[in-house]
Amino acid sequence: DTAVSQTPKYLVTQMGNDKSIKCEQNLGHDTMYWYKQDSKKFLKIMFSYNNKELIINETVPNRFSPKSPDKAHLNLHINSLELGDSAVYFCASSRGVDSNQPQHFGDGTRLSIL
Amino acid sequence: GENVEQHPSTLSVQEGDSAVIKCTYSDSASNYFPWYKQELGKGPQLIIDIRSNVGEKKDQRIAVTLNKTAKHFSLHITETQPEDSAVYFCAAIGGGADGLTFGKGTHLIIQP
Numbered sequence: 517d518t519a520v521s522q523t524p525k526y527l528v529t530q531m532g533n534d535k536s537i538k539c540e541q542n543l544g545h546d547t548m549y550w551y552k553q554d555s556k557k558f559l560k561i562m563f564s565y566n567n568k569e570l571i572i573n574e575t576v577p578n579r580f581s582p583k584s585p586d587k588a589h590l591n592l593h594i595n596s597l598e599l600g601d602s603a604v605y606f607c608a609s610s611r612g613v614d615s616n617q618p619q620h621f622g623d624g625t626r627l628s629i630l
Numbered sequence: 631g632e633n634v635e636q637h638p639s640t641l642s643v644q645e646g647d648s649a650v651i652k653c654t655y656s657d658s659a660s661n662y663f664p665w666y667k668q669e670l671g672k673g674p675q676l677i678i679d680i681r682s683n684v685g686e687k688k689d690q691r692i693a694v695t696l697n698k699t700a701k702h703f704s705l706h707i708t709e710t711q712p713e714d715s716a717v718y719f720c721a722a723i724g725g726g727a728d729g730l731t732f733g734k735g736t737h738l739i740i741q742p
Contacts, residue, residue, distance in 0.1 A: 520673075549729055557717060559674070561729025572729055606673050616662035616681050616723070619730060621673035 519543050520622035522607050528628045531599060537592045537625045539607030547571070548590035549608040549619065550582060559606070565590050594627075602629045632657040634722050636733025644741050649710055651736045653720035654702040660722040663696060663703045664730070668717045677718075678705070707738075715740045 520541045529535055541548065549572075550562040564572035568584040579595045590607060604624045610617040633656040643649045655663075661682040666674035680687045680694045680703065687694050691710075696703040707714055717737050721730040 551729070557668075557735050559719065559730075559732040559735075561731075564729055574729070608673075618664060618676050618679060620676065621666075623671070623673045 520607055520609055520620050522605075522622040522625050524625060525623065526626050526628075528630065529597060530630050531597055533597050534593070534595045535597060535627070536594070537605055537607075537627075539590050539592070539622060541588055541607075541609040541620070543609055543611075543620060545609035545611050545620075546587055547610045547612065547617075548584065548587075549610075550590065550592050551606040551608060551621075553604040553606060553624070555603070562605075563590075563592075597627075597629050599629050602627055632660055632722055632724060632731040634720060634731050634733045636720050636736060638736060639734065640737045640739070642739040642741055643710055645710060645712060647710055649705075649707045649714070649738055651705045651718055651720065651738070652702060653704070653722075653733050654700075655722040655731075656701065657722070657724055658698075658701065659724045662723045663694070664721050664723075665692075665694060665705050666719045666721065666732075668719065668735075674719060710738075710740050712740050712742060714738060 523538045547566045549564045553559045563582045565584045581593045583591045606624045607622045608619045610619045636653045664679035667677045668674045691708045693706040717735045720733040
């Protein structure tokens with residue numbers, strides 16, 4: 517069983533479109549995250565949610581809006597997609613809000629903007 | 631905020647030899663240091679972690695050491711095998727529900 521699952525795995529779309537990426541975890545974790553990995557493989561935190569509430573919102577354009585309908589899901593909606601949004605987006609989850617809890621990652625969504 | 635430096639960016643070793651990857655961090659409040667392995671087309675997979683109250687931790691062929699005074703930590707892989715080839719990331723995290731701050735990754739290549 518996949519612990520952290522993301523859909524879709526690949527997303528190819530035109531500049532200016534709006535798209536969503538879904539994430540679900542079946543680990544019973546309270547905290548979920550979105551990370552962005554650029555073409556040089558650099559991983560950077562975007563958002564963190566704990567029990568459906570936003571905890572971290574790094575310097576991310578407000579075109580990116582996370583939505584957490586329940587603590588097992590954290591979706592990422594992106595408006596007006598730009599070329600620079602092309603990257604791999606990873607969802608992760610961890611138990612509780614303690615900083616020393618292991619984070620478990622999904623296999624990523626590769627977003628390509630044409 | 632936290633800054634994590636990782637070296638080397640690429641490491642090539644002969645199968646059976648040991649590999650060492652080093653990281654430094656800047657925030658003395660950081661208290662958790664995981665290591666991730668990322669294979670092509672996959673997400674980062676946690677392979678070992680260490681907390682700030684421990685100096686060393688070992689799991690079979692993998693070990694991690696932490697020097698809090700010097701603010702550096704290292705990953706040691708012994709008896710390397712072809713399946714160890716991947717990109718390895720170190721990370722650090724401070725208090726609260728923070729996101730991980732990652733190093734820039736090390737591409738480990740195991741030569742047969």
